[in-house]
Amino acid sequence: MRPADVLACAYGWRRTKSDGACSAWVTSEGEGVPRLCLKAVNAGRERRTHEIDKAHLNLLKEAAFLSQFSCAAFPRLVEVDRDGTCLLMEKKVGYPLSRCEQPLSRLCRLTVLRDLLLFAQRFGVRGVIHRDIKPRNIIISRANASIRACLIDFGSMEWVSQARVDHGPRRSKLGNGKYLYQPPEQLLSLYDRLGTAADIFAIGATFFALEFGQPPFRNNEANPRIVLASYARQENQVWRTIVARKSLEWLAEYLFALLRVDSRLRLSDLAELVGKLNVELVRSRWRTEA
Numbered sequence: 001m002r003p004a005d006v007l008a009c010a011y012g013w014r015r016t017k018s019d020g021a022c023s024a025w026v027t028s029e030g031e032g033v034p035r036l037c038l039k040a041v042n043a044g045r046e047r048r049t050h051e052i053d054k055a056h057l058n059l060l061k062e063a064a065f066l067s068q069f070s071c072a073a074f075p076r077l078v079e080v081d082r083d084g085t086c087l088l089m090e091k092k093v094g095y096p097l098s099r100c101e102q103p104l105s106r107l108c109r110l111t112v113l114r115d116l117l118l119f120a121q122r123f124g125v126r127g128v129i130h131r132d133i134k135p136r137n138i139i140i141s142r143a144n145a146s147i148r149a150c151l152i153d154f155g156s157m158e159w160v161s162q163a164r165v166d167h168g169p170r171r172s173k174l175g176n177g178k179y180l181y182q183p184p185e186q187l188l189s190l191y192d193r194l195g196t197a198a199d200i201f202a203i204g205a206t207f208f209a210l211e212f213g214q215p216p217f218r219n220n221e222a223n224p225r226i227v228l229a230s231y232a233r234q235e236n237q238v239w240r241t242i243v244a245r246k247s248l249e250w251l252a253e254y255l256f257a258l259l260r261v262d263s264r265l266r267l268s269d270l271a272e273l274v275g276k277l278n279v280e281l282v283r284s285r286w287r288t289e290a
């Protein structure tokens with residue numbers, strides 16, 4: 001069945017809030033209703049041609065990624081239009097991490113961190129960068145008594161080899177406080193430094209936001225050189241904030257290592273941290289159940 005045909009069916013579709021030049025709809029929950037998500041390029045008059053072209057390209061990239069990476073935590077690809085106009089995929093049931101109504105428990109926060117790090121490990125092996133890991137692109141779903149983090153929105157993904165190629169000037173504007181989860185090398189298009197460490201920073205920033213209620217760095221400057229200097233200046237403050245939170249314990253140094261401004265200093269071998277988180281999660285679950 002083609003995406004357009006699916007849309008024409010009688011399912012109830014709910015439009016979701018979108019960040020970019022695409023719109024996404026998900027089917028409402030109901031008996032016999034397939035769990036689907038349809039993402040389509042917004043070709044409204046207010047959009048410039050290059051934005052629409054980029055959105056098509058991103059949709060095709062997302063489809064290619066989903067068809068190659070099968071993982072229960074990523075949506076399964078159902079179909080994509082050949083011209084990249086719309087993409088039909090599995091709907092991940094749950095709620096975006098950005099819309100958590102109550103603060104997550106420590107057990108849930110650690111589970112989210114562990115799941116995201118597992119994704120990053122898999123991306124690292126395959127030479128992929130998601131490039132847009134942030135609370136809005138993480139769906140929290142309940143699995144039995146615990147939760148699981150699912151990752152969506154693979155439109156910005158890039159192969160490390162490609163990400164290092166200069167694709168020309170960035171069109172997105174700095175200085176509006178957006179992209180708070182992106183590392184400086186990505187924000188400033190420092191292509192020779194762009195690698196899988198970009199996702200590591202975004203994961204650190206997401207976890208930081210879960211712990212402290214806001215992302216670690218501010219980036220309201222328009223001038224790239226000032227942005228970089230301001231990140232370097234803020235790094236000390238980030239460290240002080242992290243160590244002041246006594247409950248982070250052994251995690252404090254790891255969290256700071258995920259958030260290093262210089263990508264070469266960022267934590268790259270994730271195995272030890274993932275192992276420690278697994279031990280802590282098993283212990284906490286055991287304590288809760290005892």
Ligand SMILES: Nc1ncnc2c1ncn2[C@@H]1O[C@H](COP(=O)(O)OP(=O)(O)O)[C@@H](O)[C@H]1O
Binds near residue numbers: 075137153
């Ligand atoms: N596979 C999916 N399952 C459930 N919800 C989804 C799925 N894909 C997208 N969404 C919802 O649609 C919103 C926009 O989709 P997304 O892929 O993030 O596009 P963009 O941020 O580029 O507009 C998401 O924030 C999420 O709420």
Ligand SMILES: [Mg+2]
Binds near residue numbers: 019136137153
């Ligand atoms: Mg998104």
